[in-house]
Amino acid sequence: MGTTKTDLFTAKQNEIAILAKAMGHPARVAIIEYLLKADKCICGDIVNELPLAQPTVSQHLKELKNAGIIKGNIEGNAICYCINEKTFHILKDYFTKTATVLKQQCC
Amino acid sequence: MGTTKTDLFTAKQNEIAILAKAMGHPARVAIIEYLLKADKCICGDIVNELPLAQPTVSQHLKELKNAGIIKGNIEGNAICYCINEKTFHILKDYFTKTATVLKQQCC
DNA sequence: AAACTTTATCGTAATATTGCAATATTAAGT
DNA sequence: ACTTAATATTGCAATATTACGATAAAGTTT
Numbered sequence A, B: 001m002g003t004t005k006t007d008l009f010t011a012k013q014n015e016i017a018i019l020a021k022a023m024g025h026p027a028r029v030a031i032i033e034y035l036l037k038a039d040k041c042i043c044g045d046i047v048n049e050l051p052l053a054q055p056t057v058s059q060h061l062k063e064l065k066n067a068g069i070i071k072g073n074i075e076g077n078a079i080c081y082c083i084n085e086k087t088f089h090i091l092k093d094y095f096t097k098t099a100t101v102l103k104q105q106c107c
Numbered sequence C: 001a002a003a004c005t006t007t008a009t010c011g012t013a014a015t016a017t018t019g020c021a022a023t024a025t026t027a028a029g030t
Numbered sequence D: 001a002c003t004t005a006a007t008a009t010t011g012c013a014a015t016a017t018t019a020c021g022a023t024a025a026a027g028t029t030t
Helices: A011-022 A026-037 A043-049 A054-067 A085-101 B011-022 B026-037 B043-049 B054-067 B085-101
Strands: A070-075 A078-083 B070-075 B078-083
Touching (some): A011 A054, A011 B026, A026 A070, A026 B085, A043 A054, A043 A078, A054 A070, B011 B085, B026 B043, B026 B078, B043 B054, B043 B078, B054 B070
Antiparallel strands (some): A070 A078, B070 B078
């Protein structure tokens, strides 16, 4: 096993799970945090900012990109990574919507 | 390796990562979804609702509980699981706050 | 083109996660 | 006490994740 049975769940459930999972690592949270406050979002800067080796950061960037949370634009021999607003809003909307339903709880 | 280097990141970054990670599985998203719409939130009902074996569901519930996203109250020989509003709002607030900063992006 | 910069990929070791059958635990009812 | 019902734990196999050194790929500069 070790494999998630995605076929047993709805597309929406899987979508949220994929996005949440991508945010489920402090390095990737740190990357998002950096992208938010940085004027320029160059990969090399992210590597310098994070306390992890370059291949590790590259891998984390790849996972965020695969989930659709960030996107990368080639700029010369560097790459400019940015947050994908559209995808990020899916997460925001999900938690906002979910939190508002949290009224009457039985326990 | 395989172990996350949590000590290299801030407490907040780790907190968000732990919560997001807990939501990073469709079964756990489905559990939260069920708890939101259910009048009663008994573990047995969740087991019946999900297309997974009882030990597997129990494990997912444990992970949500460890992350602090849900809490369980013993009711006779059954257990009533409920969403922990306080923790859930941490996630909501994080994504809300983050999404509002998403104005000027360079790419 | 050679040297340099920047980022990605490969390979690999250590650990974590997923899923379930079998079993244990705990409480309720008889 | 015995049985039933509900949930947790154990043990294990398969797979995924994390991390990084070494190396490759692609662009830039001289």
